Amino acid sequence: MTSNGDDDAHSPGTPLDEALAWFARLQDSEASAAERKAFHSWRAAKPENAEVYARVEKLWNSPALSEALAKFPAAIPPAATRNRRRTPGRWAAAASVLLLASWMLAASGLIDRWRADYTTVAGEQRRxxxxxxxxxxxxxxxxxxxxxxxxxRGVRLLAGEAYFEVRPDSARPFVVNTDNATVRVVGTQFAVRAGEKTSVAVDSGIVACGNEKGAGVQLTAGQRVSISKETVTSPETIDSGSTFAWLKGRLIFKDRPLADVLDELDRYHPGLIVIANAKLGNTRVTGNYKLDDTAAVVRALADIAGARVTTVSPYLTVVR
Structure with missing residues (x-):
């Protein structure tokens, strides 16, 4: 994806990321004929591009989305005005659309929250x-x-991540379930992170985990695996200090791509953090930061990478 002026925007990479970026750009009445032509070329390039873009449009126009977004009138334009041509600058238009897109993608997560006994919001931790x-x-x-x-003794991690300090009870193993994994222990300390794949990292003791197909593995302290419905990876050694740094309110990383670090930081940030330059995202960075001011961390990382930060609204931060 290309742009005019000093935006130097590049699509983030995945078809969904690209569809969201195009959707945001095309809501701006100032989008040029060249940009619209480039969009049609992108959509026609792969069947999955057209499919995912149609899904974004469908969700945008769905009554269910309007109902969900009605709780946030100060942040989001009313549904009745979404399709009108607007005059604000293109970053302001992108802010509104990307915020709405984030809620579209989180729609299934809202269902998880209704089913949950305990939840946290972005930036919150709960004991x-x-x-x-x-x-x-x-x-x-x-x-x-x-x-x-x-x-x-069982829990289901519906979304996100949790650290468990399990009291020993040999008669009742402690079981953690996610959509694609089962973790079973008697008494130990470990973390589980749910998603398309489930990550299990052990702080102390022994943990047995596997998937619904019966593939399984036993982990000891300082090891981690990734589990999907199809596979279970071999245990890998972790740096416990960085893996469990979030328990102390910190984010620690060494020689990692800026895009990966900002993606991780975005979990703790109350809005969206977007990299508008693919080359910039490959910049390697190292750091140890407190998570109590994620906006300050974004600025610090941008300084290291020689990038600029544009705060469009409390809900959208662009690094370029």
């Missing part, structure tokens, strides 16, 4: 004492449902 004496520390933007009775 939960369970009935058996175990402790759960629920990380940012997460949802957890309980499955406890006299015979069973």
């Amino acid at each position: 939960i004492a369970l009935a058996d004496g175990s402790i759960v520390i629920l990380n940012t933007d997460s949802a957890l449902a309980l499955d406890f009775n006299d015979d069973r």
